[in-house]
Structures are given as C-alpha cells and as structure tokens.
Amino acid sequence: MNNPMSLEGRVIIVTGAGQGIGLAISKLVIELGGSVAGVDMNADTLEAAKASLPSGKFLPIVGSVADQSIADDSVQKTITAFGAVHGLVNNAGIGRPAMIEKMTPQQWQLVMDVHVNGSFYFTQAVGKHLLERARAGDKNPGSIVYISSDAGRRGSLGQINYASAKAAMFGMMMTTAREWAKFNIRANAVCFGVVETAMTEKVRSDERFAENYLAQIPLGRWATPEEVSIPVCFLLSEGASYITGQALSVNGGFTIAM
Secondary structure (H helix, E strand, C coil), X not given: CCCCCCCCCCEEEEECCCCHHHHHHHHHHHHCCCEEEEEECCHHXXXXXXXXXXXXXXXXXXXXXXXXXXXHHHHHHHHHHHCCCCEEEECCCXXXXXXXXXXXXXXXXXXXXXXXXXXXXXXXXXXXXHHHHHHCCCCCCEEEEEEEECHHHHCCCCEHHHHHHHHHHHHHHHHHHHHHHHHCEEEEEEEECCECCHHHHHHHCCHHHHHHHHCCCCCCCCECHHHHHHHXXXXXXXXXXXXXXXXXXXXXXXXXXX
C-alpha cells in the first residue's frame, strides 16, 4: 500500500517557518517527499532552516504576512522555484499579552494583522492559484490548514487579542471549505494547546500556571513541535482526502467533547 500521508511532489507554503512549529512542519513535509516555501520575518532563522534541510527543498521568503504584497509575491516565487503550489499552512503568529483594560490599540491591531489579515491574504493568494489549476482540470489542486488554538475556543486570560484572532481562524476555515469544496480544495484547522516553543517559554516557566494547566491535560505534558506537525501534514495529504471544514484538537485531551 502506498503511504497515504505521502507528500511526494507536493509544494507547501508554510508561514512562520523559521522556527518552532513552522520549522517542524517544514521538516516533516520534506521528509514526506514535498518541498516548502517558508515565509518568515526573520532572515537569519530562515537561512538556518534552509541550511538544516536537504538542498533544493526549502525556499526562504523573508517578509511579514501582514503585508498583502508578500502573500502575492510568495506565491509567484514558489511557482517560479517549484512549478506550482499545492498547499498552505497559515502558521505565523505572535503574542502581545495584556489584560483587557490595559491592552493598547497597537497590541490589539498587531496581533489581528498577523493572525487574521495575514491568514486571509495568504488564503486568497494561494487560493487563486489553486482555483486556476482546478478550473484547468486538476482534480487534486490542494489543501489549506489553519493553525488555531484552545484560546480560540475557551478564551485566554490576558490575551483577548490572541484568543479573538484564533477564533477567527474557524470562520475563515469553514467559509473557505464551503466555497471551494466543489473544486476539491480542502480547508481544515488544528487547535493546539501549549507547545514547547520559544513563544510559550515564559508561561511554561511560571510554576503556578504550569501546575494548574498540566493538571487539566489528561496526557499530563506539553506538546512538542515535532508531534503536532504530524496532524498538520496529515491534513495536507491524501490521507485526509474526505476531510474538510473541520477543527482538530491536538492538545493532549485538554478539550474533550463530542
């Protein structure tokens, strides 16, 4: 039997690809036979990622996902380098925590610009290419995965901006799934809890927070970037060919519901 998770010959754009979850996803896509165009604001981490990966399989693209022109440019650069785009992982994210009454308009807007606007710009830019191929007869144009969070389902103290942005991923994902299903373009989301990345280091090092949070996770530990990258790649693959419009919890059982 062929590997249903194979990404052989598939080209995936991954935002926030320079480190953490985005880098782990990029590595696994390549291990499964695909190629990656990695978008990130940090040129140094992108170059380090490129150096750690097989030659010719990772295209670094420096820029902010909050800039619409970067989304359009990323698609064109990817097509030039690899011939097509077959998938998108909207992973880029930032945190600017503050309690509601103390949050500045700048803190609110910056998080919205990266998570919500950035995901829309890349969905639209990649989607136009996928639709063009689908209308030309391609029966398997591609798949889009949105990286959401438990914060978008439950709220998060001191992160009304982040929680609101992650909740917006669901509406974006479901609408994309409904609009493009007739072209066999799939869209899904994954909802992470706390993953061991630089972004979560501060909260994980807070003993009181860590003890309380871990007590609510049946598996009793944080996730690693490597293990959470696997369901993302599954949703990009033909193994998920009949899955669209879904939000998959990858959180050790932190949320359990029918």
